[in-house]
Amino acid sequence: MTTTSTPPQTIETTASHDGLLERIKSMQSVWILGVLVVIVAVFGALSPTTFLTAGNITNIAQNVSIWAVLAVGMTFVIITSGIDLSVGSVLVVSSVVAAKSMDAMGGQGWSTALIGLVLAVIVGLGWGILNGFLVAKAKVPPLIVTLGTLSVALGIAQIITGGLDIRAAPDVLQDNIGYGRLAGIPAITIIALIVVVVGGIVLHRTRFGRYTYAIGSNEVSARRVGINVDRKLIQIYALSGLLAGFAGILSLAQYGTTTIAGQSLTNLNVIAAVVIGGTSIFGGQGSMFGSMVGLFIPAVLQSGFVIIGVSPYWQTVAVGTILIAAVYVDQQRRAAATRGKGVSTA
Amino acid sequence: MRNTITLTALAAGASLALAACSTGAPSDDGTAPAAGGDGNKEIAFVQGVAGDEFYITMECGIKEKAAELGYTVKTQGPQKFDPTLQKPIVDSVTASKPAALLVAPTDVEAMQAPLEQAAQAGIKVVLVDTTVNDPSFAVSQISSDNVGGGAAAFEAIKAAKPAGGKVLVISTDPGVSTVDARVKGFEDAVKADTSFSYLGVQYSHNDPATAANLVSAALQKDPDIVGIFATNLFAAEGSATGVRQAGGEDITIVGFDAGPNQIKALEAGTVQALVAQQPSTIGSDGVEQADAALSGGSVTPTIQTGFTIITKENLSGEGGDAAYKSSC
Numbered sequence: 001m002t003t004t005s006t007p008p009q010t011i012e013t014t015a016s017h018d019g020l021l022e023r024i025k026s027m028q029s030v031w032i033l034g035v036l037v038v039i040v041a042v043f044g045a046l047s048p049t050t051f052l053t054a055g056n057i058t059n060i061a062q063n064v065s066i067w068a069v070l071a072v073g074m075t076f077v078i079i080t081s082g083i084d085l086s087v088g089s090v091l092v093v094s095s096v097v098a099a100k101s102m103d104a105m106g107g108q109g110w111s112t113a114l115i116g117l118v119l120a121v122i123v124g125l126g127w128g129i130l131n132g133f134l135v136a137k138a139k140v141p142p143l144i145v146t147l148g149t150l151s152v153a154l155g156i157a158q159i160i161t162g163g164l165d166i167r168a169a170p171d172v173l174q175d176n177i178g179y180g181r182l183a184g185i186p187a188i189t190i191i192a193l194i195v196v197v198v199g200g201i202v203l204h205r206t207r208f209g210r211y212t213y214a215i216g217s218n219e220v221s222a223r224r225v226g227i228n229v230d231r232k233l234i235q236i237y238a239l240s241g242l243l244a245g246f247a248g249i250l251s252l253a254q255y256g257t258t259t260i261a262g263q264s265l266t267n268l269n270v271i272a273a274v275v276i277g278g279t280s281i282f283g284g285q286g287s288m289f290g291s292m293v294g295l296f297i298p299a300v301l302q303s304g305f306v307i308i309g310v311s312p313y314w315q316t317v318a319v320g321t322i323l324i325a326a327v328y329v330d331q332q333r334r335a336a337a338t339r340g341k342g343v344s345t346a
Numbered sequence: 347m348r349n350t351i352t353l354t355a356l357a358a359g360a361s362l363a364l365a366a367c368s369t370g371a372p373s374d375d376g377t378a379p380a381a382g383g384d385g386n387k388e389i390a391f392v393q394g395v396a397g398d399e400f401y402i403t404m405e406c407g408i409k410e411k412a413a414e415l416g417y418t419v420k421t422q423g424p425q426k427f428d429p430t431l432q433k434p435i436v437d438s439v440t441a442s443k444p445a446a447l448l449v450a451p452t453d454v455e456a457m458q459a460p461l462e463q464a465a466q467a468g469i470k471v472v473l474v475d476t477t478v479n480d481p482s483f484a485v486s487q488i489s490s491d492n493v494g495g496g497a498a499a500f501e502a503i504k505a506a507k508p509a510g511g512k513v514l515v516i517s518t519d520p521g522v523s524t525v526d527a528r529v530k531g532f533e534d535a536v537k538a539d540t541s542f543s544y545l546g547v548q549y550s551h552n553d554p555a556t557a558a559n560l561v562s563a564a565l566q567k568d569p570d571i572v573g574i575f576a577t578n579l580f581a582a583e584g585s586a587t588g589v590r591q592a593g594g595e596d597i598t599i600v601g602f603d604a605g606p607n608q609i610k611a612l613e614a615g616t617v618q619a620l621v622a623q624q625p626s627t628i629g630s631d632g633v634e635q636a637d638a639a640l641s642g643g644s645v646t647p648t649i650q651t652g653f654t655i656i657t658k659e660n661l662s663g664e665g666g667d668a669a670y671k672s673s674c
Contacts, residue, residue, distance in 0.1 A: 047442070055467075056441035063434040163549045164520040167455045179459050255429055255456035261519040261551050262428040299434065306438035309420040313396065316425065 029278045029290030031333075032326055036293050036300065043304035051307050058186060064299045065192035066091075066254065068292060069247045070270045072199035073128075073240030075291045078274050079203075080216045080236055081283025082135060082142035087244045088266035089153035090127045094120040094248030095258045096157040096166065103168035113173045117249045124245015125238055127153055132237030136230040142237075150267070157260055165260050169252040178253035188250055195243065200288035212236060216283025269298065272319065276326045297322060386445040387416055389636060390469075391629075392436055393423030394450040394476060395552075399605035399670040400579060400625050401450065404474065406674040407629030408448060415637050420444070427518070427552050429456035436460045446470040446636035448629070454479045454523050470639040472632045475625070477523050486635035490623040491650040492524045496531025496575070498653055499600045500539075502619040503573035506598040510541025511572030514564055516581045518552045525577050528602060532575050545571070550581045557584020562592035573598040579605050586616040604656055604669045612658060620656040622668040627651050 044052045070087045077084045098116035105112050127149060134145040169178070180187040203209040211232050214222040223229050251259060277294030279286025298319045305315045391408055393401035405421050412419045422439065424431035429452045437460055439447060447469050451457035458478045465471045465483035473487040481487055503513060513536055518525050529547055536544045545568060550557035557580065565571060565588070574589070574597060576582035582601030589597055601608050604622035611617040631649050638645045656665035 050442045053441060056438065059434075059437035059441060063437060165453070165455075167521075174459075251430075255433070255453070256458070257429070257453055257455040257521070259428070259430055259453075259456065262426075262430040264426065264428070265431070302434055303438040303441070306422050306435055307442040309422075309442075 029287050029293055031329060032277060032290060032297070033293050035322065035326075036297050039297065039300055039304065043300070043308065046304075046308050051304060054184070056303060056307070058184070058189075060296070060299050060303050061189045062186040062254075064295045065186070065188045066247050066250050067266070067270050067273065067295055068192040069195050069243050069250060070240075070266065071273055071291045071295055072195055072288065073243040074270050074274045075199070075277075075279055075286055075288055076203065076212055076236045077142070077240050078271070078279045078281060079212050079283055079286045080233060081219075081281070082233070082237070083146060083271065083281075084131065084237065084240045085143070085146040085267045085271075086127065086131060086149040086153055087240065087247075087270060088263035089150045089157070090124050090241055090244035091248045091251060091266065092258060092260055092263050093127070093153040093157040093160075094123040094245035095252045096160050096260065097123045098249055099166040099168045099252055099258050100160060102170055103166060108171040110170075110172050113170045116170070116173070116252070117246075120249040120252075121242055121245045124248060125242040128238040128241015128244070129234060131241060132234030135237060136233035154260075157258070161258065161260060163260065165257045167257045169256045173249075173253045174256050177250065178256070188254060191250065195246070196288060196292060203288050208232075208235070213284055216280075216285075218284070270295075272323050273298065276323055278326070278330060280330070281327075294326075386443070387418060388444040389417045389419050389446045389448060389633065390439045390442070390444040391419055391421045392432065392439060392447065392449040393421065394432075394452050395427040396423030396425060398579060399672050400475075400603055400623070402672060402674070403670040404450075404625035404629040406671055407626030408633050409674060410626075411630035411633040415633065417445075417633065417637070424452070427452050427522075429453035432457065433460050436464060440464040440467050440469065443467065444469060445640055446472060448472045448474050448632045448636065450475045451478050452476070453521060455521075470636050472636050472639075474628050474632045475524060485639040485645050486632070486647055486649065488628050488631045488635065488649040488651065489524060490628070490653065492527035493531035493534075495602065495621050495623070495653050496528040496533070496577075497535040498531075498655060499528070499575045499602065499619075499621050500532050500535035502600045502621065502655055502657075503575065503598050504539070504542075506618055507572045509572075510539070510543075512543050512545050512568055512570055513573040513575065514545040514561075514568075514571055515547040515575045515577065516557050516560060516585050517547050517549050517577045518581055519549055528577050542573075550584055552578070552580050554580045554584035554587065557581045558588035558591060561585045561588025561594075565589070565592040565594050565597075569594075571597055573600065575599075576601045579603045579608065582608055582617060582620075583611070586611050590616065604654075606670070606672055609656075609661070609666075609669050612656065612661065615658070618657070620665075622654045622656050622665075622670075624651045624654070624668070625670065 074084055098120040101119050102112050102116040105115065131145055131149055134140045135142045177187050182190055203212065211227050214227060215229055215232060219229055273294035274291045275281055276297055277290030279290060301318050302315050389412055391405060401423065409419050422435050424435055432452045440463060447464055449461065451461060451473060458480060461471055461478060462483050471484045473481055473484045475489050477487050515529055515532060517529055533544065536542050548560045550560055574585050576585040576599060585599050589599065599617045601617050601620045604620045608617060608620050612620055628651055635645055654665060654668035656668055
């Protein structure tokens with residue numbers, strides 16, 4: 001997990017021209033999409049009248065929306081072989097600053113909400129830049145840096161508020177963003193989807209995205225070919241922070257309160273989703289689509305378990321098992337790919 | 347790389363289209379037959395946090411009464427007392443369309459909209475123990491008289507320390523209606539009595555380790571604390587540990603709630619009194635109210651249940667009966 005990790009064991013085969021089918025088979029996100037489809041099918045068969053309803057599917061989508069925004073930044077960070085444990089706390093501190101300012105301003109209208117949004121994003125960006133600077137320039141391992149900022153950000157949120165949640169989201173924010181709908185789809189889900197699509201384009205289609213993979217594959221090589229690795233790392237952590245800040249305002253819109261005591265498992269849930277989706281914790285591999293599939297697996301499992309009435313404890317067991325299985329299958333596939341093409345473990 | 351991108355884009359597009367299709371007709375919900383209809387004898391119970399003896403005892407009360415009235419019960423609870431974890435559970439329960447939902451909301455604001463949604467889907471919502479800002483959608487609210495409970499906790503400290511002195515409150519998190527009320531009841535009672543001085547409230551975030559740290563730190567600052575009121579199970583467990591860590595002596599700890607560990611602490615003399623709620627009664631009353639709402643009987647909008655003060659002396663009798671269970 002350190003930035004000076006050993007080079008990945010895989011050989012990059014992306015330069016060669018495989019057939020589309022082989023490429024599809026070799027994608028972790030496709031394998032894991034299959035798992036998701038099976039889970040949905042099983043719950044759908046067990047309780048067709050309740051699980052596969054528009055209302056339930058909309059609820060699931062709504063409930064993963066905030067995590068989806070965080071997962072976009074986390075995907076970038078993990079592809080560089082880094083980690084960002086601070087997202088939940090940065091979310092909280094951003095929403096606290098936004099809520100406090102909006103409370104002080106008074107109004108319930110869009111202008112107040114806009115100021116809140118800008119402040120939340122700025123606060124998030126600030127924490128992200130701090131993380132990035134400490135990782136890239138001070139050479140402190142990302143696990144330690146973000147473990148530290150996790151505590152510091154949460155502590156500052158508690159100092160600002162005295163530990164008391166602020167319930168001051170303007171009405172327009174809650175009515176239109178948190179619980180508003182556009183053509184039946186929750187507004188918060190549409191916003192998250194836009195963030196995800198833009199994030200996916202940046203990751204898969206731009207130079208910034210390619211550099212992200214390059215840094216994660218081999219940081220030393222990336223430096224030698226002239227990539228300003230330090231600056232890119234700061235930008236990537238800044239992106240993760242910025243998105244956490246944005247998620248902060250979404251959280252305010254959805255819950256109407258700053259959830260200071262909550263969000264303590266958010267970072268781990270988001271990391272698990274990204275890793276289940278096929279992003280390698282060693283860096284250099286991953287996709288935005290995979291992360292989204294990885295997010296839906298725990299959410300669908302939870303919803304399904306609640307609906308068919310399975311004890312809540314089994315959900316954590318199931319998610320943990322899938323996490324390990326996903327990474328195991330991924331490792332096997334890569335080992336096979338290294339030995340030679342055409343060997344499929346699936 | 348290019349093929350991968352195309353594929354990813356395709357798949358993303360496909361899932362988008364899927365999402366759009368499946369969410370195209372949200373108004374179908376209202377006409378769905380199951381919710382609240384005749385023959386639906388299912389009650390869902392959403393706890394504030396899974397694995398807490400208070401909610402388990404409540405679940406026992408619910409199950410007992412439900413069996414008597416011919417209902418089945420499904421219980422769910424979040425891993426932590428956290429609205430961001432409880433909301434998805436409530437949403438899924440709403441989708442499963444039980445006849446009634448007994449729920450302990452984890453935040454007065456955050457759980458408002460999800461529970462309103464459940465009520466709109468035709469589910470009879472009964473708020474047990476905790477409440478929300480505007481509970482008008484609920485058929486009934488059942489909770490302990492928490493202000494009275496806080497005052498009772500002060501009386502217990504006063505009984506043990508008639509000379510007075512410094513008293514401290516270890517609470518869980520701000521914003522939990524029941525706990526805020528307990529603290530208020532205690533505060534008002536302390537302030538009305540001039541022989542006691544109030545050191546304020548510290549928040550343990552429902553974590554015994556944090557409560558222990560807070561108490562041992564408070565004892566560093568004020569070694570002459572005579573009494574601590576711990577507002578819930580975890581706070582009491584942690585306070586007892588904290589007093590022991592700091593080597594504190596002759597401090598009266600009054601806990602709220604009476605789980606097996608508190609009873610043990612009471613027996614060991616670490617905690618001197620417990621204010622026990624009646625979760626089993628809250629649960630069975632909740633089922634009764636839900637049943638009344640479903641069968642068109644008369645519903646009582648708010649019910650307040652009482653307390654039992656447990657000390658070493660009454661543990662074998664009345665006090666012991668009031669202790670919480672870790673399984674039914």
